[in-house]
Amino acid sequence: MEEHALTIAERGAALEVFGERLALTERYVEHLATSGIERGLLGPREVPRLWGRHVLNCAVVTELIPQGAAVADVGSGAGLPGLTFALARPDLDITLIEPLERRCTWLGEVIVDLGLENIRVLRGRSELFFDEVDVDVVTARAVSALSKLADITLPLLHGRGELLALKGRSAAEEIEKARKVLRKRGALATDILTAGENVLEEPTTVVRVRVGSA
Template structure:
């Protein structure tokens, strides 16, 4: 079990509520088989809660009830599995091209009994034919201009893209403006979430897509 600080424990309870035990099991998977199979580096173990799981899970506050969410480049389930744990009302499709990651994700989904998650092995640019989402999420996939090309088609003309970004968010938005507009992005904003829970709030680029 990965120990939490008092602040992390308080934040995790606020985010996951009665499903905190499932979140703890997910973190245990990350800290064991996730490291063993190369989904995360061993140095990340002490930072799993704050830097990874809680950093992603607070994004759930931005998503409307009962939304269909596609998570691009899901990897170790960040943010996809954290959103599924925090919000059982959401329907998650995790899009991941690498087989070893897909196998691991399915193992974790089965172990946690997450009936609101489907894992799809495909490249994001090929997924639009089989995935339609209200919201597309991502974290640490690529620069925003390329990420918009991968994500926005999954919305099929209407919805929003939520990309977890770092301090370069404003620069990425500036560089991607033309691409976003061409793809149907009507409004782009940079938000911070988790201010009241996390030492370092999460930065999210939100792009509203409409006809």
């Protein structure tokens, strides 16, 4: 059995999340485990944990996203979470925003190989696209603390929508430290949610920041 293959427990969760696109998602994981490692997008130690810690951990967040939403993923890296969203939810319109050229090149190659049509890649810092990108939902994972994240994500919502930031145990502390910035950026409500409770042993912690009437 390959090191990055699905376990029995993970397969059940993956079927629940990806459905008929599971085989396509397995191809994505193959990319992560090979060229993704070779080109430095992930560390070799992550290979056995690609499904549980990364792909499924990210993809379950789509249960919090409305049907047909436009989504921007800031600091996409290896496509986590944005590319997993495109796989799990063909109805979503996904924009990956990533500043590093080598990561953008890899993402583009993977998207073409998988034949995904509901996703695009923009190379640059998110600040470059504040005028160009206008979405319903903005996401980020392992980019920065919420106090800094608010400044580089919330403007993409243009006054209405929500940030879904994938976080860990420090979520409550980050919210407290970011309150001043969040108010300045027009946040109406900030709460901590969990995603994937019905399919994952360890659900994903998400900080949701709502802006405007969304």
